[in-house]
Amino acid sequence: MDRRPFIKLGIFGLLAIKAKLSLADAWYQFNFSQSKQGYLNRIQTIKKSGILPIIDVESSYNPTHFDPEDFVRTMDRLGIAQSCLSLDSPRGGPTWSDAGNQLAIQFPAYFIPTGNGGIYPAWTSSPQKFLDENIRNIVQQKIPLMGEFEFRHYPSPRQVGGNTNRDVDIPLDGPLGHGLFAFSEKTGIPFQIHYEIEDGLLGPLEKMLSQYPNAKVIWCHFAQIRYSSRSSIYSPEYLGDLLDRHKNLYVDTAFGGPKSIYPLSGEPHARYWANQNAWNKLIISRPYRFLAALDLAGDRMGMFEGWTQRLREILNGLPEKTAEIVAYKAAWKILFNEDIA
Numbered sequence: 220m221d222r223r224p225f226i227k228l229g230i231f232g233l234l235a236i237k238a239k240l241s242l243a244d245a246w247y248q249f250n251f252s253q254s255k256q257g258y259l260n261r262i263q264t265i266k267k268s269g270i271l272p273i274i275d276v277e278s279s280y281n282p283t284h285f286d287p288e289d290f291v292r293t294m295d296r297l298g299i300a301q302s303c304l305s306l307d308s309p310r311g312g313p314t315w316s317d318a319g320n321q322l323a324i325q326f327p328a329y330f331i332p333t334g335n336g337g338i339y340p341a342w343t344s345s346p347q348k349f350l351d352e353n354i355r356n357i358v359q360q361k362i363p364l365m366g367e368f369e370f371r372h373y374p375s376p377r378q379v380g381g382n383t384n385r386d387v388d389i390p391l392d393g394p395l396g397h398g399l400f401a402f403s404e405k406t407g408i409p410f411q412i413h414y415e416i417e418d419g420l421l422g423p424l425e426k427m428l429s430q431y432p433n434a435k436v437i438w439c440h441f442a443q444i445r446y447s448s449r450s451s452i453y454s455p456e457y458l459g460d461l462l463d464r465h466k467n468l469y470v471d472t473a474f475g476g477p478k479s480i481y482p483l484s485g486e487p488h489a490r491y492w493a494n495q496n497a498w499n500k501l502i503i504s505r506p507y508r509f510l511a512a513l514d515l516a517g518d519r520m521g522m523f524e525g526w527t528q529r530l531r532e533i534l535n536g537l538p539e540k541t542a543e544i545v546a547y548k549a550a551w552k553i554l555f556n557e558d559i560a
């Protein structure tokens with residue numbers, strides 16, 4: 220008896236089951252060509268009202284304490300065109316959550332889907348599982364950006380004297396870093412890292428940028444140095460040189476205000492304010508490498524208005540053309556690989 224038809228049926232059957240399974244898995248898929256017009260309309264509407272539209276490339280939220288209607292109303296009021304809002308995995312919850320997709324479904328013109336935030340507890344307690352799950356879902360759902368992965372993060376100001384679960388130290392050039400950089404290298408999908416600015420951490424970063432020249436890396440908080448004694452190399456000149464040597468590196472503008480002090484060191488959070496002219500010169504010379512960001516999070520949603528004002532102060536200090544690029548054009552380009560008028 221010729222068994223081949225049965226074998227063929229078996230293979231087709233398996234393929235059909237596989238297709239059905241992957242359809243069920245990928246219940247949501249981001250489609251840029253469908254979302255694009257909505258994004259552009261919002262950008263145009265905000266422009267017409269005389270306000271510079273902003274794409275916030277880096278913020279996060281806690282889905283258990285979040286009012287989406289209130290958030291989008293605030294976006295309207297403050298001229299935030301789109302938000303890349305990554306979800307902070309809830310304590311005791313699953314490694315990956317699709318909750319962020321609901322925002323993009325409910326308010327498609329407001330949100331650019333972003334992977335889950337690589338923070339405590341999901342990332343720090345089972346980092347490989349978190350990375351694998353992120354990669355699987357990012358691919359299946361065609362999500363254009365991966366949220367902030369904390370590699371080196373000091374305790375947050377709100378944790379001083381209390382919890383230390385934001386004190387994260389994962390080698391950037393270890394297996395997890397290689398997994399993340401290699402994924403971005405292969406797919407072109409950008410990812411954000413939180414990586415404190417320290418002399419000893421610059422070498423591994425440069426090594427990874429060289430080894431993965433097509434990985435798109437957004438190094439968050441470009442002027443945030445919390446201990447000057449640990450950072451003697453980083454300066455506008457150094458960053459300019461680094462950006463020239465590594466075309467795959469981007470930075471974002473989320474950092475503390477001029478009066479913000481990091482309580483553990485007693486030093487200013489951000490070095491931008493003390494040397495604004497030099498930093499602005501750097502931004503003007505390489506505007507597409509600087510991305511506007513607010514760094515909102517579940518524990519600081521109340522800062523939305525104040526931090527937007529601070530970001531606008533930075534943008535207002537730049538020439539109009541540069542400000543437009545940093546505010547939304549650079550984000551558009553890195554996320555969607557196209558220029559926006």
Ligand SMILES: [Zn+2]
Pocket residue numbers: 367412413439440
């Ligand atoms: Zn961060």
